[in-house]
Amino acid sequence: MNESSIDLIFSADHQQVVFCADEPSGLKAIIAIHSTALGPALGGTRFYPYPDLSSALDDALRLSKAMSYKNSLAGLDLGGGKAVIIGDPARDKTEQLLRAYGRFVQSLGGRYITACDVGTYTTDMDVIARETSHVSARSVEHGGAGDSGGLTALGVFQGMRASAQHAWGTSSLSGVRVGVSGVGKVGRHLVDYIVADGASVVITDLDQKAVDRVRTTHPLLDVAPDTVSLLAQDLDIYAPCALGGALDDPTVAILSARIVCGGANNQLAHPDIGKALADRGILYAPDYLVNAGGVIQCENEVGGFPAQRARGMTERIFDTTLRVLELAGADGVPPVVAADRLAERRMASVGRLTAIRLPT
Ligand SMILES: NC(=O)c1ccc[n+]([C@@H]2O[C@H](COP(=O)([O-])OP(=O)(O)OC[C@H]3O[C@@H](n4cnc5c(N)ncnc54)[C@H](O)[C@@H]3O)[C@@H](O)[C@H]2O)c1
Known part of the structure; x- marks a missing residue:
């Protein structure tokens, strides 16, 4: 990572950026927390073959900020965060890698709650949930709210x-x-x-x-x-x-x-x-x-509320x-x-x- 990427972290008005690496599983991930002003930072995990670390960082910073605004406007008690896993999901996604990632999410003690995004699905959240309780968008079979x-x-x-x-x-x-x-x-x-x-x-x-x-x-x-x-x-x-x-x-x-x-x-x-x-x-x-509506469903799942509540909140859009x-x-x-x-x-x-x- 070059000097300008590091500058980006401090100039982008974020609270915390965590780099996660686990060489045996091939995990390279960035978790960006933009704001926890309204609550834990919730946002999905994007699994994408970024050409370099700078573009992955750029995406994590941009997307996590957008989540702060989305969660605030939706009236949720949630801040904004987002994670990116660098790699080709079709080739690199394994149980080992997802669980290694889940342990890093857990290590943040609930400051960040993850969910699905491009390249990740409810079944992936089920695997991540074996390592962390700070996860939403799990499948219905695993007690989650399913696809949003x-x-x-x-x-x-x-x-x-x-x-x-x-x-x-x-x-x-x-x-x-x-x-x-x-x-x-x-x-x-x-x-x-x-x-x-x-x-x-x-x-x-x-x-x-x-x-x-x-x-x-x-x-x-x-x-x-x-x-x-x-x-x-x-x-x-x-x-x-x-x-x-x-x-x-x-x-x-x-x-x-x-x-x-x-x-x-x-x-x-x-x-x-x-x-x-x-x-x-x-x-x-x-x-x-x-x-x-998707993030409202995630919040509802984390809070253990009935589905009808999420529907009502979504209708208020x-x-x-x-x-x-x-x-x-x-x-x-x-x-x-x-x-x-x-x-x-x-x-x-x-x-x-x-x-x-x-x-x-
Ligand atoms: N799924 C959610 O709950 C959710 C929540 C918030 C935002 N979004 C956003 O909504 C969008 C769609 O999400 P999704 O879950 O339906 O994804 P999806 O992958 O299920 O569907 C996207 C569809 O767009 C098609 N597509 C891709 N490029 C296209 C193009 N150039 N022209 C025409 N069609 C094209 C794909 O073939 C696919 O059928 C994404 O931008 C996603 O980030 C989704």
């Missing part, structure tokens, strides 16, 4: 309804044309919700099997060959539900949709895109606001989205700036309460 795609989709649907309410004065999606790019664990459940609400839907996915699965339930759904063709259609709402960076300059320039609201993380390719969307009159529901859009209008800023402000306000006001000392 369904609840995440419910939150995105609520964000979409609130955006429609703000833009058109009605929360109903009846007669609205929605384009969904990526119909995996989140996108396919989102399609169920919006079709049931009366929207006309066009989907696209790189994976034909994912498209076929959706067409089994909705045989009359339109399918575009790729995202570019999907975007060329006359859409009212665009829902990016695949990977990050979906909203870049060329996409914003051709977008016909009045609303963007989808499940994908990190949709803005760079920070100025929020303003570019607002300048074109496109209402963007911030991704980390509307896709919080409707109200939070409306509040963010109203605040954005009142302050004359893009919704993403308004969402950041709300999250920061809660981190400061509620986080301050730890200054009231409790008896030991």
